[in-house]
Amino acid sequence: MITLTLPDWFVVFLIANLAMVFGLTLYYSVRRYRWMPRHRAPPFIFRCSVCGHVYLDRRNVPMAECSNCGNMNENVKSF
Numbered sequence: 001m002i003t004l005t006l007p008d009w010f011v012v013f014l015i016a017n018l019a020m021v022f023g024l025t026l027y028y029s030v031r032r033y034r035w036m037p038r039h040r041a042p043p044f045i046f047r048c049s050v051c052g053h054v055y056l057d058r059r060n061v062p063m064a065e066c067s068n069c070g071n072m073n074e075n076v077k078s079f
């Protein structure tokens with residue numbers, strides 16, 4: 001069995017904690033640069049001025065085409 005003195009235990013404990021903090025820092029800094037999928041982007045709400053159809057579009061565009069009549073409409077509200 002390995003016998004360690006009290007300062008050795010302190011050094012082992014310190015290295016273990018520093019390794020854990022370093023690992024968590026590395027994990028969260030890499031996680032921040034991950035690609036975010038498109039379906040998480042908030043949708044834009046459009047209301048057609050011709051037929052009154054309300055529809056969603058996830059693209060960040062100023063106008064979107066109505067699926068009922070094909071009229072181009074501006075977004076009403078975005079989240």
Ligand SMILES: [Zn+2]
Pocket residue numbers: 048049050051052053066067068069070071
């Ligand atoms: Zn329409």
